[in-house]
Amino acid sequence: MPGTGGVTRSTLRQQIADALRDEVLAGRLRPGRAFTVKEIADQYGVSATPVREALVDLSAQGILEADQHRGFRVPEYSVADYRDMIEARSLVTDGMFQVLASGHPAFGTPPEDPRTAAALTTVRRRGEEAQRAAAAGDLTILIGYDLRFWRELSNLFGNPYLTAFLDRLRVQSWVCAVQHLLRLPDLRGRLWAGHTELVDALARRETETARRIVAAANSHSLALLERLTGG
Structure with a gap:
C-alpha cells in the first residue's frame, strides 16, 4: 500500500x-x-x-x-442463507415502516424542517445513482450506491443501532449475491432499481406502498438468485 x-x-x-x-x-x-x-x-x-x-x-x-x-x-453463503437474510431485512424494514406510520418523526414535514428536506434530497440522489448503475449493469457501482442509499435512509430514523444492523444485513446480502450475479454476461435491466420510488413513497408517508416496493424488490432479487443457482 x-x-x-x-x-x-x-x-x-x-x-x-x-x-x-x-x-x-x-x-x-x-x-x-x-x-x-x-x-x-x-x-x-x-x-x-x-x-x-x-x-x-x-x-x-x-x-x-x-x-x-x-x-x-471469504464466506460461502448459500441461497438458503440469502432467503434468511431477506427475511431478516424484511422484519427490520417492516418495523421501520410501522413506526413511521405511527407518527415517528423520521421524515418530518420538509417545509417545516429544512434539514429533513436536505437529507431526503441526498437519499434520493443516492437512489438516482443506484438506478443509473443498475440500468448500465454496473454491479460494483450499484452496490456502493445501494449501501449508501439504505444507510442514509435508515439514518433518518435517528437510531444508530438500527442503521448498523440493517447495513450489516445488506452488506452480507451483497456478499452472497455478487458471486452468483457475476455469472450473467450482461446485467443491464436485470437488477432492482426502485430506489427513488421507495424514498418518494416514504416522504409521502405512504408506508403500505413502501412495504410493497420493498417486498417486490426482495422477491425479484431472490427469484434471480434462485434461477442462477437452480435453487
Missing part, C-alpha cells in the same frame, strides 16, 4: 479494511478464498497489527469469516 508511511495505525487499519471489503463486494475475492494475516501484510507491505485489526473488523461485519486454524476466508 504505497504512501502509508505517514498515516496512523488506525487510518491504515481502515484503508486495509476498505480495500478488502471492496475486493469481496466486487467478487474479486471469491467465496472460500482463505488467507492469513501475514499474506495480507506482505501484499500491502505493512505490519501485521493493523491487518489483523482490519480482518477482525471485516469478520464482525460478516464480510469475512475467522478460521481458528487458517486465518480468515
